[in-house]
Structure formats: structure tokens, C-alpha cells
Amino acid sequence: MIKPIQIKLDHNAKMVLDVQIPSYLVEAELIQSHDLPPLKDTIDSLQQCDETFYGYFDDNTMQLLGAISFKIEDAVLDIHRLIVHPDSFRRGIANALLTYIQTLAIDCTKIIVSTGAANVPAKELYLKHNFHAIGVIELLPNLLITSFEKMIVL
Secondary structure (H helix, E strand, C coil): CEEEECCCCHHHHHHHHHHHHHHHHHHHHHHCCCCCHHHHCCHHHHHCCCCEEEEEECCCCCCEEEEEEEEEECCEEEEEEEEECHHHCCCCHHHHHHHHHHCCCCCCCEEEEEEECCCHHHHHHHHHCCCEEEEEEEEECCEEEEEEEEECCC
16 A cells, blocks of 8 residues: 655654665665665654655554655656665565656656666666666766656656
């Protein structure tokens, strides 16, 4: 089940962080860089990020298995994080969250997202959802990020 997460509540921020850190540790291994900014997040930094969060919860236990966050500015939905706990990989959670978030882009002209250039599973997911790679930047030394966008046809 996908539902909103009130990130300003300490319990919810900790719950997201408990999924985010293991998720980004896997990406850090994939891209050979542990300098990912989300690995440095804290409860406070999550609560201050001004992103809208949705979580994918287990229907039986209500445990958070994955989450997505975004901001909308100037008709652009900017996905800031798409995370799944490694114990829940390969269950369609990232796909479900990405599909869901696109239904919220009603008044948007495009959706943008970035991921580690060597994160093949994430890149394949975005391509599957008709995102197009628009460039690669070096965020930090030895940390390449691929940016994607998807135009929304009204």
C-alpha cells in the first residue's frame, strides 16, 4: 500500500532513514562511491528538506519497505529519492512508487530524476518508464550522476 508520510514526525523520519541508509549503501557499492549525500542524512535533515514523501508499506505488517520523495516547482516534478530496503529488492516496489508518483504530476510538464551513472538497475527502471537520459555530470570527484527527464503530454 502506498500512502503519504508526514516526514516532520520524528518516528516517520527515522522510519525513512532506516530504509534510506541501507538502500543508498547498496547504490554506493554499485557506483563505487560512499560520498552519496543521502548517506549523510539525519532525522533533522530529512525533516528540513521540504520534500513530499510517499511510502510503500507492507499490507500486513505496515512496515515501510520503500519510499519516494519529490518537489514540484515551475511545473516540474523533481524526484529527490527513490529508495527500497535491500530486503525488499526485486518485489516491484520501486516500480510501484514510480508509477504512483507519475499520477501526482497532473499539472506538471515534466518529471526529472538523477541516479548514479553506474547504477544499472535504477537506470533501467527509469528507461522502462520512458524517461530519457539527458546528461552525465560529475557531482564529486569520481561520482558520476546520470540525469533523466520524462516529458508529460497533456
